[in-house]
Amino acid sequence: MKLQVAIDLLAVEDALELAGKVAEYVDIIELGTPLIKAAGLSAVTAIKEAHPDKTVFADMKTMDAGELEADIAFKAGADLVSVLGSADNSTISGAVKAATAHNKGIVVDLIGVQDKAARAREVRALGATFVEFHAGLDEQAQPGFDLNGLLRSGEAAQVPFSVAGGVNAGTIAAVQAAGADVAVAGGAIYGAADPALAAKELQAAIN
Numbered sequence: 001m002k003l004q005v006a007i008d009l010l011a012v013e014d015a016l017e018l019a020g021k022v023a024e025y026v027d028i029i030e031l032g033t034p035l036i037k038a039a040g041l042s043a044v045t046a047i048k049e050a051h052p053d054k055t056v057f058a059d060m061k062t063m064d065a066g067e068l069e070a071d072i073a074f075k076a077g078a079d080l081v082s083v084l085g086s087a088d089n090s091t092i093s094g095a096v097k098a099a100t101a102h103n104k105g106i107v108v109d110l111i112g113v114q115d116k117a118a119r120a121r122e123v124r125a126l127g128a129t130f131v132e133f134h135a136g137l138d139e140q141a142q143p144g145f146d147l148n149g150l151l152r153s154g155e156a157a158q159v160p161f162s163v164a165g166g167v168n169a170g171t172i173a174a175v176q177a178a179g180a181d182v183a184v185a186g187g188a189i190y191g192a193a194d195p196a197l198a199a200k201e202l203q204a205a206i207n
């Protein structure tokens with residue numbers, strides 16, 4: 001299983017500093033949606049230039065204009081771009097078309113989708129590289145939230161998938177046991193007193 005750090009900071013300098021600390025422990029560096037909205041796609045370019053050996057994920061969460069939005073993110077240096085699973089199939093197909101043209105990949109984020117396993121199979125058939133079983137920051141903040149529902153959906157889907165939803169040192173083994181291809185950790189790394197140590201411990205837990 002690969003480890004993806006989600007950088008939900010708001011400034012490019014802070015993202016570069018964090019990436020510099022944790023890159024050696026992760027496979028994929030994600031530029032979070034709030035960062036891209038705050039700083040623009042120059043954040044993606046800066047991280048790719050600093051870490052050309054890493055897979056760089058632009059968390060665009062595209063809902064419309066799939067081909068156009070994916071194209072600009074790939075041109076900025078992204079290797080993977082996210083599109084929302086709740087988008088129309090034409091949006092997902094458009095993003096896949098852009099990915100094919102750039103020889104890159106599309107990740108379909110299932111945040112907010114009710115039947116995640118069924119939608120995962122549909123978007124995989126449309127050409128998604130993998131799907132993300134994702135509970136966002138607002139859903140995680142609800143009373144009683146836990147990761148197990150996401151993990152059961154991921155297991156049921158039978159397609160390549162990542163899991164995001166507050167993954168941390170206490171839950172990453174369960175993510176791996178569910179068969180995930182990628183574990184995404186945001187707050188558990190960027191919110192840690194020592195982000196490098198946090199990333200190192202997450203990596204050690206899955207190897």
Ligand SMILES: O=C([C@H](O)CO)[C@H](O)[C@H](O)COP(=O)(O)O
Binds near residue numbers: 187188
């Ligand atoms: O995608 C994310 C969220 O919707 C804000 O953009 C996070 O990057 C993702 O949830 C991973 O972060 P954590 O949940 O803090 O691990």
